[in-house]
Amino acid sequence: MTPEVSVIIPTYNRCAMLLEAIDSVLARTTEALELIVIDDGSTDGTEKELTRLGKAIRIERIEHGGPAAARNRGVAAARAPLIAFLDSDDLWAPTKLERQLAFMRANPACAISQTDEIWIRNGRRVNPGVRHRKCAGDIFIDSLRTCLISMSATIIRADLFRSLGGFDEIMLAAEDYDLWLRILIDHEAGLLDEPLVTRRGGHDDQLSATTPAIDRFRILSLTKLLTDDRLSPERRTVVVEVLAEKCRIYAGGLARRGRIEQARLYERIADQAQNWRAAELACAIKSIRSALHEIPHEC
Known part of the structure; x- marks a missing residue:
């Protein structure tokens, strides 16, 4: 049976947080998915831990090429008409997929949607700034200065992703900003205004901390x-x-x-x-x- 949504988690040397992210997907309240984890050449024991999870997920290991290449590999392997991304340091609420899939069914013309989210930095909840507040509709202009679509909150139609060529793999950072803008030129963003994603920041291996001059x-x-x-x-x-x-x-x-x-x-x-x-x-x-x-x- 073809799944309704393919969930793609790229990961690199983030074993403990990855397992928590996977658990948050497996705790979902819908069965209509496949879970694909792309191990981007981890050297911290991730491969061994993933092997223990058995057949609950599909696992691919690739040479280290960065998150854009890993996500593209995941979409290439995906079978569903919808793609959901989850970063390996973030978490989903159990109802996230169920609620967002219902939103996409109710809005068949919607090419991309996201949910609201909770921000955690260094273990403490913080409030995003006004410029990061999510909106629905035509957000192209507003997205030029600030990336207004969150990776872990997004569902996108697979045919649209593929028609645009996916993420630009030369971009070691801001590859999401790049793809969202190409989509937002002629597509409005849908928004399910519920905080169904926990976005965890502040750790040393975040791209925003390790990649200079994004x-x-x-x-x-x-x-x-x-x-x-x-x-x-x-x-x-x-x-x-x-x-x-x-x-x-x-x-x-x-x-x-x-x-x-x-x-x-x-x-x-x-x-x-x-x-x-x-x-x-x-x-x-x-x-x-x-x-x-x-x-x-x-x-």
Whole structure:
């Protein structure tokens, strides 16, 4: 029997929290799912612990490639028409899937939805800032400065995910921001306004703590957006505005650290983005991708 939803958990060296995340899925109040765990080359005993869980889950082990590659691998293995993601440090309420699947059935035109969530940082509950508050509907513009869709709270239609090519695997961070924006160009976000996810933060291995200057990945995402023919002139103007803003902030940081050539690249992007022709835009994207890995590139 084909499951209604495939639940995908990528993990890397987070064994104890992973097992808690898995338990939160297995405690669900619906049976219409398959659970896929992608072990992204863990070296902390994760593989051994997962083996003990038996046939309750599907397990794939891959060479370490980052969360984008791991999630893409999970979707490639998924059989259901809906995809739900859960980060290995987060938890679901037992009714999360049941309630959200009911929401998706009641809203068949909805391509992506999320639930509300509880934030825990260093073991204590905290309130998200106003800019992080979730809304339903057309949230594209608001999502340019702040990622407003949470990975562990999301359900997306599998055919849409695949049609957009999934997550950009060169992005070691902000890969979710990148995909959500590509979706939000012409899809509204659904919201089940119930706190059915516990988002646990503050631990040392979080990408936000281990990946410096995450805005450099957001800059790549915004630059890529300018190649998308679905972008209206009005939205393109706002994308350019936010891109220039982020480029100038990042360039300032690079200059303070003596990385003058890279600072000039981002200042040039900020100055020229409004009037880029197609060839110049392609060159800028190549330059940013090269800069992310500190590979020299000239157009």
